[in-house]
Amino acid sequence: MSEGDAVVGDGRNESVNQQMDRNWGELIQELRVLQTGVQILAGFLLTIPFQERFKTLDDYQVGLYLANVILAALTTAVILLPVSVHRRLFRKQLKKTLVSSADRIAKVALTGVALLSAGTASLVFDVTAGRDAGLLAGGGLLAAMVLLLVLVPNWLLKRASKV
Structure with a gap:
């Protein structure tokens, strides 16, 4: 199939180029949603050192805080x-490469958001309710993220392929 051929079997009457344009748009929208979540968590993290209570954090809590800041960045x-890749590949007739790389990048970003969410919750629980609560909250949230972001989509994919 050439770049201009219609995609067979997906129920749409669009060329490969049109499909890649649509996929690119969908990926960019998903990354915008992820970016908002990361910005909120990063913004929260960046305010913490300016609080009086920050001086009372133990070494573990400071280390967890710094790991979360690095993870957010x-x-x-x-x-x-994907924006940088798009700028580099722009007008090079490499939309398929752009879309497939952005798909992989979005999956890595989802992993980062999951780890950042769990790490931030662990820090907050550790500071407010103790180490055990922090470890339980972080581990529990990480397990929930794996369930929601990996297992549920995989289950839906298997279920859809049986239909």
Whole structure:
């Protein structure tokens, strides 16, 4: 099938180029949603050192805080990566490469958001309710993220393929 051929079997009357344009738009919208979540968590994290209570954090809590800040910055960079790739590949007739790479990047970004959410919850619970509560909250949220972001989509895919 050439770049201009219609895609067979997906129920749409669109060329491969049109499909890639639509897929790119959908990926960018998903990354916008992820970016908002990361910005909220990062913004929260960046206010913490300016609170009086920050001085009372123990070494573990400071380490967890700093790990979360680095994770927020790295996840932000990953979410911005498709824009950088798009700028580099723009007008090079490489939309399929762009879309497939952005798909993989979005999955990495989802992982970063899940880890950041669990890490931030762990920090908040650790500071407010103790170490055991922090570990339980972080671990529980991480398990919930795996369930919601990995297992549920995989289950839906298997269920859809049986239909």
